[in-house]
Each structure stands twice: as C-alpha cells, then as structure tokens.
Amino acid sequence: MRTDDFNYHLPPERIAQTPVEPRHASRLLVLNQDQDELTHTHFANLGDYLNPGDLLVVNQTRVIPARLYAKKVPSGGRVELLLLNRRDDSTWEALIGGKRMVAGKAFTLENGIKGEVIEELDGPRRLLRFAQPIDDSLEELGEAPLPPYIHTPLNDAERYQTVYAREAGSAAAPTAGLHFTPELMSSLKDKGVGFAEVTLHVGLDTFAPVHEDDPREHAIHSEWCQLTKETADKINAVKENGGRVVAVGTTSVRVLESATRQTQTGQSIAPYEGATSLYILPGYEFKVVDAIITNFHLPRSTLLMMISAFAGRDRILHAYATAIEQEYRFYSFGDAMLIL
DSSP, X not given: OOGGGGOOOOOGGGBOOSOOSSGGGSEEEEEETTTTEEXXXXXXXXXXXXXXXXXXXXXXXXXXXXXXXXXXXXXXXEEEEEEEEEEETTEEEEEEESTTOOTTXXXXXXXXXXXXXXXXXXXXXXXXXXXXXXXXXXXXXXXXXXXXXXXXXXXXXXXXXXTTOOXXXXXXXXXXXXXXXXHHHHHHHHHTOEEEEEEEOOOGGXXXXXXXSSXXXXXXXXXXXXXXXXXHHHHHHHHHXXXXXXXXXXXXXXXXXXXXXXXXXXXXXXXXXXXXXXXOOTTOOOSSOOEEEEEXXXXXXXXXXXXXHHHOHHHHHHHHHHHHHTTOOBSTTSOEEEEO
C-alpha cells in the first residue's frame, strides 16, 4: 500500500467555493456496493435510499470562531492565531502566523486579553496560555476558519455550521452534515428513519495530506469525541432489529468505530468519551457502520483512505472519476456521496 494509490487529479474549477441553496439541493452520488452501480440524484432524495428503522448518526459539534488576531508585545507586530484544541480553560494549542513567535513571547488580543507562547510544538504549532479564559470573547473577536482551498468570502457564517450543531469545539465543520435541512430531517423522521447524535471536535489535521510514501507511517491526529449511553442504546436497538447504522461523515465513522472497542457481550457498541486516534486504512474491518454519507475528499488524505477501506480503493477512485466527469462539486461546500 502506497500513498500514491490514493491520489487523483482534480481540476481546480471542481472545488466548490460557495454552498448551494437550499442545502439539500446539492447533488448526491449513490454508490451501491452490492449492485456495483452508481446513481446520480440530489440530496433532497436521500430518503429514497433509506429504510424505516435505519439510523442516521450525526456529529453535533459546532465550529468555533477560531481565527483571531493579536499584536506582539512590545513591538506591536501583527500575529494571526488559529485555535486548534483547548487543553484547559486558559491553554490552547494553536497555529501561529507571525515571525519569531517562540516560547516566552507575549501578545495581546484585540480586546486587551494578554497571552504568551509557553511551548513550541511541531511546525507553526504553539501552546498558548491566556491571562483569562477566552471562550466568551470568541464570538466578538474570532472568525470562522474556512479551509484554505475556499477563496470566496462567506456571507453567512452559519452556512459553515450544520443545522444541528450544538457542542462548540471544532476548528472545521463536519461537512457531510451541511446538506441537511430541518425539512429534510422532518421528512426522514416521518418515514421512520431515526437520528442519533455523537460529538467529535474536528481539528484541521483532518484535511492534511499524507506526505509519507507509506500511509502506515503517517502520524494520525487525535481528537476528542463522545458517544452517550442514549446513542449507544439507539444503535444497539437498531442492530437488533435489522436496521442500518448510517454514519453522516467520516467524523461520525471515527466515533462509532472507536466506541466499538468498549463493547460488552451482546452489544454492538457502548458509550465512549475521550480521545481517539483511530486510523482507518484499507484492511480495516468495520464493526458497526453499515453505510456512509460523505463529501468528496482531498487526494492523498486519510479521509479518502477511510472510505476506500469501506468500499474499496478501485471502486472509490472510479466513483471520483465519474463525479469529476459529471461536474460534481468537491470538498467542503461540494456535493455528497452515499455509500451503501
């Protein structure tokens, strides 16, 4: 297995710069593995491919306004901060854009809150300590950090949140969920399709390409996640009754498969809370996920490797080639796939 096995060429014009309206108007490419066929439809028709008793598992994380601006002390030079992970009330792991931001260097946010670099991590990552908690200041000071391949400003910041986002903590959106509208969710529930929530706070490493020639040498990122007893009970009941567990997004896949490691006899899954560094590559045996709703992922990424593990690399790359030929929109604001 080589990283280049998961490479493909994407014309730049296929990268979606803005979301479609309404959300469920995006296109949907359905990959049916049993029949080995592709179907072109729209996300609004998702219910045509789900059965009463199926369960959609969504990631309810909410993107925080994680991009902040500060000034160096005492020089006043401009610094850009991108918060990645909160260690405690006043300590954050962050990316820093600015020269000579070494351990011991002080800075001040635009509202006067002081901070200091307390540790240099790899590359531009730093561990920062603020003089006081900054959570209540983020809405005032921060901006939503759109992925680097999106160059068009977003008029409505809520468009980079799912309609069911609840738990603040992500540096990036779980984008497979961006296609859902309250109307679509209501119609699915009326059909007998259930919903359950998990939480995984997404870090920017999710989108990072793998640079190692052998993907097994890649250091996978760790993210905090939670699957409650209520959600575990729903999943176990669905499995017992012959329904399918449909993961909405690769982040939900990661939570679900991480939680299977805590199961007791007779269970499909158990409650779980904590860090996960689960790295899913081809050869992985999925234990609870029966289907996946996902967007189209970057070449050489761990996310492309994950869905290749689920459906097979050749089948996925063929689906991607078809999507490019049919002018689907790719990445965060792009169209979706349903893999059955």
